[in-house]
Amino acid sequence: MKTTEKDGKVTGKIIFQASVFNRSNLLVGSGNDEVLDFELIREDDQVFIPASGFVGMLRKHFNKWVDVSKDNKLKKNARYFWGIERGEEEDLTQSHLILDDLIWITNKPTTVVRDGVGINPKDGRAKRHGKYDYELIEPDAEFTLNAEITIREENGFDKDVFLQLVNFMVTEGKARKYRQGAFTSHGFGELEWKYVKVYRFDFPTDADAWFDYCESMGVKAKSQ
Numbered sequence: 001m002k003t004t005e006k007d008g009k010v011t012g013k014i015i016f017q018a019s020v021f022n023r024s025n026l027l028v029g030s031g032n033d034e035v036l037d038f039e040l041i042r043e044d045d046q047v048f049i050p051a052s053g054f055v056g057m058l059r060k061h062f063n064k065w066v067d068v069s070k071d072n073k074l075k076k077n078a079r080y081f082w083g084i085e086r087g088e089e090e091d092l093t094q095s096h097l098i099l100d101d102l103i104w105i106t107n108k109p110t111t112v113v114r115d116g117v118g119i120n121p122k123d124g125r126a127k128r129h130g131k132y133d134y135e136l137i138e139p140d141a142e143f144t145l146n147a148e149i150t151i152r153e154e155n156g157f158d159k160d161v162f163l164q165l166v167n168f169m170v171t172e173g174k175a176r177k178y179r180q181g182a183f184t185s186h187g188f189g190e191l192e193w194k195y196v197k198v199y200r201f202d203f204p205t206d207a208d209a210w211f212d213y214c215e216s217m218g219v220k221a222k223s224q
Contacts (some may be wrong), residue, residue, distance in 0.1 A: 012151035012159050013210060014166055015199040018173065020049075020102060020145045024190040026137040028053065028181040049102035049143055049180065055095075057180050058169060065168060077161040081149070096150050096162075102143040110138045136188070145193065163200060170196050 028049050059082055066078045083095035149166065151159050172178060173193030181189040201210040 009153040010150055011153045011157075011203050012206075013199075013201045013203075014149040014151065014163060015201075015213070016145075016147050016149075016166055016170060016196065018145040018170070018193040018196040019105075020143040020173070021192045021194060022137060022139055022141055022143075022180075022189065023176060023192050024139055025183075025188045026139075026141070026181050027135075027183055027188055028137075047104040047137065051099040051101045054102060054180065055097065055099050057178060061172065061178060062165075062169065073158065074161060074164070077158050078165060080157055081162060081165055096152075096157075098148045098150075100144075100146045102145055104137075104141055104143055106141045110141065159200075159202065163198075166198060170198065 062078070062082075066075055069075060081096050149162060151157055151162055170193065173191065174196065176190055176192045178191045179189040180191055183189070199213065201207075201213070203210070
């Protein structure tokens with residue numbers, strides 16, 4: 001079946017929101033600082049987790065679950081959920097998940113600079129000139145998570161399966177199964193999702209509720 005990113009009337013939306021806490025040290029570094037080797041990513045002095053890196057982490061974890069599933073309908077919808085890359089048997093489709101950067105909302109950010117040393121894997125000794133500095137976020141900072149999933153009429157998209165995929169992501173988040181950023185093999189980046197809210201809107205039935213939701217969030221919704 002040929003698909004394009006513009007195919008299919010929008011028939012629904014799934015929204016999920018949560019607070020994400022790092023339960024161990026978190027390092028999401030830019031590597032652009034003149035003083036530190038790994039500096040936290042900031043914009044206007046606001047620390048955040050980039051949506052691109054967070055989605056990549058989710059997708060990697062998610063695909064491990066889908067790969068062992070024997071449910072072909074689940075596997076097909078999972079591919080549409082994340083988007084199909086050019087070069088596969090279908091044409092390119094965009095991801096149906098839109099995620100905002102995760103903004104740090106802790107009242108007073110708690111960061112610390114540490115130093116480390118690179119280890120030669122062959123002999124287990126420190127590398128010459130292998131010292132480096134990195135900035136990290138100490139445990140229990142709170143970030144906002146806001147995500148929107150679009151469901152379309154064409155191409156076999158299934159609202160119930162998409163909701164199943166969302167529920168899996170949420171369940172894993174609550175169970176602290178995700179690790180984000182650098183040094184995860186050393187225990188860094190353990191995340192926990194709390195205060196999760198999931199909203200489902202089916203169009204045209206829930207059109208008014210969708211517009212009310214968007215208005216409450218300060219977002220101008222487009223007609224479906």
